[in-house]
Amino acid sequence: MTPAAAPLLRMNGIVKVFPGVRALDGVSFDVHNGEVHALVGENGAGKSTLMKVLAGAYRADSGTIEIDGAKVTIDGPRAAEALGIGMIYQEFNLVPDLSVVDNLLLGHEPTRRGLLDRKAALTRSSDVLAELGIALPLTLAARRLTVAQQQLVEISKALLREARLIVMDEPTAALTEREIDALFALIAKLKARGVAFVYISHRLEELPRISDRITVIRDGRTVETRATADMPQSDLVRLMVGRPLDAHFPELPAVAAGAPIVLAVKQLSSASGVPVYDVSFSVRAGEIVGLAGLVGAGRTDIVRAIAGADVPTEGEVEVAGHRVAIHSPHSAIAAGIALITEDRKAQGLVLGMSVRENTTLAHLDAYERVGFIDRRAESAITLREIEELRIRTPSAEQIVRNLSGGNQQKVVLAKWLIGDAKVYLFDEPTRGIDIGAKAEIYALMLALLARGVGIVMVSSELPEVLGMSHRVLVVREGRIRGEFARGAATPAAVMALATGVAA
Amino acid sequence: MAATPPEPLASELTANAAEAHAKAARGRYLRTGGAIVALLVVVAIVDAFSHGAFLTPANLTNVLRQITYNAILAIGQTFVIITAGIDLSVGSLIELTGVVMAMFSNAVPLQGVPLVVATLAVGLAVGCTAGFVNAVPVVKLNLPPFITTLAMMLMARGLAFKLAHGRPVPVNSDAFDAVGTGFFLQGPLHAFGLPGIPIPVIWMAVLVAAFAILLTRTRFGRYVFAIGGNEEAARLAGISVATVKTLVYVISGGCAAVAGLLLMARFQSGSPQTGIGSELQSIAAVVVGGTSLAGGRGSVVSSFFGALLIGLLNNVMNLLGIESYTQDIVLGAVILLAVIVDELRKRYLSR
Numbered sequence: 001m002t003p004a005a006a007p008l009l010r011m012n013g014i015v016k017v018f019p020g021v022r023a024l025d026g027v028s029f030d031v032h033n034g035e036v037h038a039l040v041g042e043n044g045a046g047k048s049t050l051m052k053v054l055a056g057a058y059r060a061d062s063g064t065i066e067i068d069g070a071k072v073t074i075d076g077p078r079a080a081e082a083l084g085i086g087m088i089y090q091e092f093n094l095v096p097d098l099s100v101v102d103n104l105l106l107g108h109e110p111t112r113r114g115l116l117d118r119k120a121a122l123t124r125s126s127d128v129l130a131e132l133g134i135a136l137p138l139t140l141a142a143r144r145l146t147v148a149q150q151q152l153v154e155i156s157k158a159l160l161r162e163a164r165l166i167v168m169d170e171p172t173a174a175l176t177e178r179e180i181d182a183l184f185a186l187i188a189k190l191k192a193r194g195v196a197f198v199y200i201s202h203r204l205e206e207l208p209r210i211s212d213r214i215t216v217i218r219d220g221r222t223v224e225t226r227a228t229a230d231m232p233q234s235d236l237v238r239l240m241v242g243r244p245l246d247a248h249f250p251e252l253p254a255v256a257a258g259a260p261i262v263l264a265v266k267q268l269s270s271a272s273g274v275p276v277y278d279v280s281f282s283v284r285a286g287e288i289v290g291l292a293g294l295v296g297a298g299r300t301d302i303v304r305a306i307a308g309a310d311v312p313t314e315g316e317v318e319v320a321g322h323r324v325a326i327h328s329p330h331s332a333i334a335a336g337i338a339l340i341t342e343d344r345k346a347q348g349l350v351l352g353m354s355v356r357e358n359t360t361l362a363h364l365d366a367y368e369r370v371g372f373i374d375r376r377a378e379s380a381i382t383l384r385e386i387e388e389l390r391i392r393t394p395s396a397e398q399i400v401r402n403l404s405g406g407n408q409q410k411v412v413l414a415k416w417l418i419g420d421a422k423v424y425l426f427d428e429p430t431r432g433i434d435i436g437a438k439a440e441i442y443a444l445m446l447a448l449l450a451r452g453v454g455i456v457m458v459s460s461e462l463p464e465v466l467g468m469s470h471r472v473l474v475v476r477e478g479r480i481r482g483e484f485a486r487g488a489a490t491p492a493a494v495m496a497l498a499t500g501v502a503a
Numbered sequence: 504m505a506a507t508p509p510e511p512l513a514s515e516l517t518a519n520a521a522e523a524h525a526k527a528a529r530g531r532y533l534r535t536g537g538a539i540v541a542l543l544v545v546v547a548i549v550d551a552f553s554h555g556a557f558l559t560p561a562n563l564t565n566v567l568r569q570i571t572y573n574a575i576l577a578i579g580q581t582f583v584i585i586t587a588g589i590d591l592s593v594g595s596l597i598e599l600t601g602v603v604m605a606m607f608s609n610a611v612p613l614q615g616v617p618l619v620v621a622t623l624a625v626g627l628a629v630g631c632t633a634g635f636v637n638a639v640p641v642v643k644l645n646l647p648p649f650i651t652t653l654a655m656m657l658m659a660r661g662l663a664f665k666l667a668h669g670r671p672v673p674v675n676s677d678a679f680d681a682v683g684t685g686f687f688l689q690g691p692l693h694a695f696g697l698p699g700i701p702i703p704v705i706w707m708a709v710l711v712a713a714f715a716i717l718l719t720r721t722r723f724g725r726y727v728f729a730i731g732g733n734e735e736a737a738r739l740a741g742i743s744v745a746t747v748k749t750l751v752y753v754i755s756g757g758c759a760a761v762a763g764l765l766l767m768a769r770f771q772s773g774s775p776q777t778g779i780g781s782e783l784q785s786i787a788a789v790v791v792g793g794t795s796l797a798g799g800r801g802s803v804v805s806s807f808f809g810a811l812l813i814g815l816l817n818n819v820m821n822l823l824g825i826e827s828y829t830q831d832i833v834l835g836a837v838i839l840l841a842v843i844v845d846e847l848r849k850r851y852l853s854r
Contacts, residue, residue: 307739309738309739328741328743329738329739329740329741330741330742330743332741333740333741334741339739341739346733346735346736347733347735347736347739348736348739349733349736350728350729350732350733350736350737350799351732351733352732352799352800353728353729353732357725357728357729361725361729361736361737361740361742362740362741364722364725364726365722368721368722371721372720372721373720373721373722373725415740
């Protein structure tokens with residue numbers, strides 16, 4: 001790394017603020033020609049936001065981006081492309097019904113007298129692919145390719161656009177060992193030609209094989225950049241989790257000795273989203289069990305299967321000692337299981353309905369008199385919940401769309417609290433809400449414990465899982481990989497298990 | 504802590520709630536009120552042009568009777584559209600149920616009211632079954648209702664033609680006369696210069712009222728809105744989305760059967776051609792009434808007003824001697840305008 005040459009890319013002091021969140025708080029790093037620079041950090045550390053700034057999807061609030069030492073403005077995907085930046089997201093951007101060659105040249109189709117020149121398209125694509133030693137069935141529809149082949153199309157697409165820097169987000173997440181080897185060989189070949197890579201991955205164990213330098217990001221800031229050779233994995237994990245446990249969690253009351261088991265999950269499997277295998281655990285009355293793990297590890301899929309949102313393929317669920325057949329959300333609700341979903345806008349609320357209508361939606365049968373909805377009773381229970389949860393709304397008739405995120409989340413809670421469930425499954429209960437509302441939701445969870453319910457909490461915020469759980473189960477690749485008692489769960493130990501790195 | 508603005512207390516909230524109720528009600532009245540004012544303005548202008556032919560009790564009664572069929576179809580269509588679906592089969596179902604009912608009434612040895620009741624039951628069975636068939640691929644395979652009801656439209660029309668051998672099936676009994684052409688309160692209202700209330704209008708009024716209550720006051724109605732607003736949230740709240748959606752298409756098929764009965768009674772025959780274009784008329788009524796095709800919003804009463812507006816427009820243009828091609832142009836423009844206004848309102852609200 002000769003200091004004389006300006007780096008290919010330098011991002012300096014990048015700040016990006018969203019309402020209520022400082023997603024990036026001064027991130028700096030640089031990438032040299034022919035370098036693979038790994039970017040690592042916990043969920044929500046700011047990696048994706050940073051890459052979106054680089055891709056032109058977001059505009060940074062402050063900070064500079066330099067290419068070859070010259071300041072540039074990236075105001076859209078076209079600008080990023082013109083600067084030689086190619087983005088390969090985890091979700092590929094291929095048109096499934098177009099052929100490989102059409103996908104490769106999408107938006108850059110060669111023409112002859114105003115008509116598409118298919119012959120030129122084919123020769124141009126096959127020339128580039130041949131040069132790189134990439135074999136792809138050019139005329140096949142993209143949807144018929146394997147994941148690895150689709151990824152090759154994405155890489156080739158970037159190269160056809162003369163990308164000098166390719167950003168890859170979790171490129172190995174869906175690949176087999178052999179495919180990973182092939183990918184790494186290709187990256188090495190491109191490196192030799194001077195192409196640089198920003199490599200984002202949760203799989204820390206593969207970084208020594210592929211990266212030259214590693215930058216750790218935490219809470220929207222650069223923590224450290226080091227040569228991979230000087231970065232043992234233990235340091236990496238420590239740098240990623242870094243901070244001590246936040247002190248703003250309330251004191252968790254101990255689970256009463258001999259408290260009954262309210263939820264028992266036995267050998268549960270599900271195949272709807274991320275596959276879940278052979279999950280068994282139990283929750284006692286008055287206990288919070290935290291599910292820790294990386295995004296995409298299958299935590300959400302576990303609670304969805306318990307709640308009947310996805311129908312489990314195998315396994316048993318017992319609520320308060322009684323076996324329940326889970327074949328729909330309705331059966332789970334009837335058994336006393338409430339799922340407070342992660343994505344409140346898509347799954348938790350009918351945004352165009354009022355606070356009252358959303359509050360009673362899951363238990364409307366209780367507010368019915370001789371076939372008609374008893375609006376007075378509905379209003380009464382809604383007003384009670386508004387007061388108890390301190391929902392800031394002008395009235396029970398306010399349309400939920402108009403409430404703030406934290407208050408919307410409280411309406412979701414109200415919807416499930418009025419049902420007196422025995423088990424509450426919280427999926428990312430505090431995502432995207434401000435610190436005050438978070439504290440209120442923690443307090444509410446304690447109030448629920450006092451009622452004798454059991455709680456399962458999925459959270460991507462490590463401090464939250466550790467601070468608000470009696471026990472922590474670590475999930476990786478659809479299985480429970482380990483369990484920690486409250487005192488024994490250290491951030492480094494949980495993170496090591498979640499990423500698959502031997503601690 | 505001191506910096507946080509005071510939280511509203513329950514007592515304040517109750518007051519706020521009353522106020523919000525009033526506000527929401529005002530909003531509703533404002534919308535309906537706006538439509539009525541617009542109507543009155545149009546009416547005044549038209550009356551001036553038509554030399555008084557428009558604002559006569561006989562003419563207005565006539566308009567009400569003419570919109571009966573469309574308004575009844577629009578009831579079922581409203582339920583379907585609130586769930587973000589569409590029912591293209593209702594026009595053909597008028598024909599199929601009409602033909603089947605005419606054949607049935609000729610074949611059974613019943614008379615009078617029992618014949619009418621039995622015939623209606625048969626028509627409802629046919630219409631509701633067709634609605635059920637529409638719904639099954641939608642709820643089981645997640646197929647677009649546009650496709651399933653389009654297929655039903657073709658099949659029902661073809662079947663109606665086949666059963667009727669391409670000709671209207673005459674109704675032999677006179678039991679249906681009252682249903683089709685009769686008047687209610689003919690005597691008392693005559694004193695006020697009114698011809699009485701046409702029986703089909705009574706049917707329409709009862710159905711509009713009953714289904715408006717079903718939609719706004721019952722669990723089923725609430726679920727219809729919830730599914731249209733956010734189907735996944737509705738499912739996770741334990742609502743049986745498949746059952747509710749199925750019922751919605753069954754209701755629409757049933758409404759088509761009632762409209763089929765009234766048309767059959769009026770023309771003393773079940774015809775395989777009477778319903779052509781009716782499905783689009785009913786969708787137009789729903790849309791002009793302000794229901795969004797995106798689902799989640801809508802009202803039976805608004806759809807009735809939509810049908811009324813379209814009916815008045817047609818009537819007025821007839822009175823003014825506007826030729827039918829021009830009428831279609833105007834009608835199309837009105838529908839487009841209604842949707843544009845609806846879209847602008849939505850954008851304004853989402854800001």
